[in-house]
Amino acid sequence: MKAWVLHLAIARRKWVFWGLALLTAVMVAQLPRIQIDTDPENMLPADNQARIFHNQARETFAMHDAIVVGAVNNDGIYTPESLAALKSVSDFAATLDGVIVQDLMSLSAVDNITQEGPGTIRFEWMMKQVPETSEKAAQLRSNVERLPLLFNTLVSEDGKAAAIYVPIIDKNQSYAIARQLQAHIDSLSSTDQWHITGLPVAEDRFGYEMFVQMGISAPLASLMIFVLLFIFFRNVPFITAPMIVAMATVLITMGLLIGMGFTVHIMSSMIAIFLMPIAVVDSVHIMSEFADRYRPGMSVKEVIKEIVGHLFTPMLYTSVTSTVGFLSLMLTPIPPVQIFGAFVGFGIMLAFVITIVFIPAYLVSLNPATLDKMQQHLPDETQSKLAGAVRKLGKLAGSHAKLWLMGFMLIFAFSVWGISKIQINDNPVRWFKQDHQLRVADRVLNDHFAGTYDAFLVLQSTTAPNTAINRALETAASSMSSASANWLKSLKTLGLDQAISAIDDKLFEMTDSTDQAALEQLMMSLEQINRDSKVFTQPEVLEYMAGLQAHMQQSGLVGKSNSLTDVVKTVNRELRSGEQSDYQLPATANGVAQALLQYQSSHRPDDLWHFVTPDYQQSLLWLQLTSGDNQDMTAVVDLVDDYVATNPLPEGLRYDWAGKAYLNVVWQQAMVAGMLDSLISAFITVFIMMVILFRSLVYGTLAMLPLTITISLIYGLIGWIGKDYDMPIAVLSSLTLGLSVDFAIHFLERARDTYRNTGNLRTALQVMFEEPGRAISRNAIVIAMGFTPLLFAPLVPYITVGIFLASIMAVSALVTLIMLPALMTLLQRRV
Structure with a gap:
């Protein structure tokens, strides 16, 4: 087969060039159809029960994604100037397309509830007009602090910050709306510090910056690879070939993804930067050996045939194993991760095919003078610094084999201990750097308020009245x-x-x-x-909800909770005496019903249906959290579970969770379990492939050891340094498996061929640290450096990928070049 492919590539060079150009052009034409998706909700399949219930709850209680606008004044927010600015921003927000005006929450858009007389309640706008004096501002503060639904939600407990909640129809408009709000704020003469945050803004802003990052990182990676190849080979026409392979692979893969109608999520946005360095791996092996073997006057065709002849099998297996590593991601229950794994796997095999067909055709097409010139300018590789470093590494690896083995065993034990310390956690706001304005806004507002992160605890009656x-x-x-x-x-x-x-x-x-x-x-x-x-008009049920709210408040895990009980208690207080002593639930269901009926006379009667359904069969507790971390949300879920276990729900009730903070926990748990399954299955598959490739259980086992050490060491370090196990980190496990075994395959396959020619293992290992060792080292350097542009990205997931991929390449290459020679020396009789 390889002979036929080589013949096609060399004899039909124009077909190869035009075919690749045409395929690339067709796929590039698909790129303008790109659609960005950064919604974490889509990390779960559409039929996931938690996602279905979340969307049902949102529809049932008319809950919407909201942008949180906050103003902070360390001298106090209750001043005529600050309050005027707040009203201006609130009024402006109400004019924007995409804003749900009737649900907008601000001091000027909510009711003050007071007693007009015995048994009579008065509803009036909290801030219909901006207070003109400090006395009126102080009265406004007193009014706000009497209403639990508003206190520490619209105005902070310390009186230094105020918030505006801007509900939106479509979360994909959040960044655009936030920019309009910021532009209006900038036009004010306000001396307050203004901040805009909220999960919808973070997610939509990430989509915008992700799109920009895609356009920067891939070209920078390409430039970095080009520079490195030039340093290695000193000939631009010569190194153009692997660059064409990489660019064609990236463009065809991304064009295919977009053309098939898939959206570009945070994971698939990294496909280009993943494929760019990986796609040149096989090319570098061929180019490296060609540069070492070709001499002026030689037949390019014969040299190419000889090189591809003995590199074809290891290149095929390294491509297949890398592909298996990524395709294993399709076993996870996370759709964006499945798409990422499928298309990177496709891209790797595409790169192999293009390399095998295009590189020989390209090299044969080069002018002999160009190749001769390359030889003239190319330094003697046997005397280069890289060659010297590789030889020294070979001497180290060949000496004290038992000591090396003990060292690797200690590293493995250290790594396993570190893995046990890994903590699973993610938060979309943490996808931005510490000094990013969204992170700053998140920190400031959550320091002042009860929390800008939402979770919803939904209580439902299990007894339907239909039968009765x-x-x-x-x-x-x-x-x-x-x-x-x-x-x-x-x-x-x-x-x-x-x-x-x-x-x-x-x-x-x-x-x-x-x-x-x-x-x-x-x-x-x-x-x-x-x-x-009407379960949720029963005083005993509302008392249970009040007890649960008090328990959550005392735990310190929940900044604040809002529920139907707060509405009923507030109205009941004003119906009776207006004194705080009457801030309690009515003794009868009729009393509760009367309080709710009175509330519906307010300017915002529909606010009631955010907390209870019209048939009073379901009720919602709105929890405000100061953190969107999965660990904190999980702690809240456990807190509620423990409370219910100790204090059983009233008969006929059950509960469930909704809200993005909770959905993040669900998909993180699904991802961890799915990643573990995919890693185990891929590990077993690759091991079987190694045994088949080498037709030896011993060589198959040797090939798996470097990747085992690399995976355990990288993830052990994650545990030791306290880096959270998030989505990019999880995906790197499969990448580590796919790439770490590549170096081992090349080393063992070439070592066996060399041993057959020399008949002496020691001599074979010495030869391995010449051209083969340099080729492996070049590849490790090219791939590792190809990911370094990610270190300058403004988005944390990209930085994480850049750091760990460079580390993976360095570690896997070192482990391969040290561990395998040491083990082969110890196991001479078996290998």
Whole structure:
């Protein structure tokens, strides 16, 4: 097969060049269709139960993503100047397209609730006009601090900060809306410090900066690789070939991804930067050996055939093993990670095919004078600094083999201990650097307020009233005339309140006393069912919710919680005396119902349905958290679980979670379990491939040792330095597996060939630290340096990938060049 491919590449060079150019052009034409997606919700499949419930809860309680705008004044926010600026920003926000005006929360857009007289409540705008004096501003502060729903949510407890919650229709508009808000703030003469934050802004802003980063990192990586290749080979036409391979691989892969309709997520945005260095690996092996072997006057075709002849198998296996490492990501339950793994795996095999076909065709097409010139300017590789360093490494590896083995065993033990210290955690806001304005805003506002991160605890009744309603209808129908009984069937399509109202109207028309009595009895039954079904008007249920809120508040894990109980207590206080002593729940369900009815007379009656459904079968607790870290959200979930275990829910109730902070926990847990499964399966698959490749269990095991040490060491260091195990770190496990074994394959395959020619293991190992060792070292340097542009990215996930990929390449190359010779020396009889 390889002979046929080589013949095609050399004999049909124009076909190869035009075919590659045409395929690249077609795929490049797909790039303008790119769609960016940074929503962490899409880390979960659409049919994931947690995601489904989250979206149901959002729809049921009309909850929307919100931008948080905060103003901070260390001298106090309750001044006419600061309050005027707040009102200006709030009024401006209400004019923006994409903002849900009726749900906007600010001091000028919410109600003050006071007692107008015994049993009478007055609702008026909290700040209809900006206070003109300090006294009026002080009165405003007093009014806010009397309302638990607003205190420490709209104004901080220390009185130094105020917030505006801007709910939006589409989270993908959040960055654009935030920029308009910032532009308006900049136009004010306010002396306050203004900050804009919120998960929607962070996610949408990341999408914008990710797009910019894609356009910067890949070209920089390409430039870095070009410079390194020039240093190695000193001939621009010669090194143009691997650059063409890398660029074509990246453009075709990204064009295919976009053309197939996939969105570019945080993971798939890294495909280009991943493929750019990896795609030149095989090319560098061929070019390196060609530069060492070719001499003026030689037949380029014969040299190419000889080089590709013995490199084809190891290059094929290294490409396949790398592909297996990435394809294993498709076993994870995270769609963006699956797409990333699939397309990087495809890109690696594409790079192999292009290399095998294009590089020979390109080299044969070069002018012999160009190749002769390369030889003239190319320094003697045997005398280069790299060659000297590789030889010294070979001498170190060949001496004290037992000591090296003990050292690697200690490193492995150290690594396992570090792995046990790894903490799983992620937070979209932490995707930005510490000094990024979003991180600063997040820090400042969460220091002042109860929290800008939301989680929702949803309580639901498990007892539906339908059974009781149908039974009551059947009982009434059995004692009524056929005409009236038929009329009752129409009630089954109505809601309970509508059915009771329809019966009340029907009673005025009836003349049959028997039917009338049955209908009156039915109405009484339905009214009782209606009262019983309104679970969240029962004082004992609301008391349980209040107890749970108090427990969460005391734990320190929750900055603040808001619920139906706060609404009822506030209204009940004003209905009675207006004094704090009456800030309590009514003793009866009728008292609760009266309080809720009064609340619906406010300027924002629909706010009630953010906390309870109209049938009072479901209720929501809005938790404000000062941290969006998974660890903190997990601690809150455990806290609630422990409380419910000790204090069982009222009979007929159950609970579940919604909110982005909770969804992040769900997909992180799914990712960790999925990554572990994919890593184990890929490890086993690669091991089987190694045994098949070398037709030896011993050589197969030797090939797996460098990657085992590399993976354990890299992840051990993550545990030791305290770096959180997040999405980029998790994905690197498969990359480590795929790339770490490449060097081992090349080393062992070339070592066996050399041994067959020399008949002496020691001599074979000495030869291995000449041209083969230099080729492996060049590849490690090219790939590692190819990822270094990521270190200058403004986004933390890219920096993380850059640091760890460079480390992976350095460690895996060193382990291969030290560990394998040491083990082969110890196992001479077996190898």
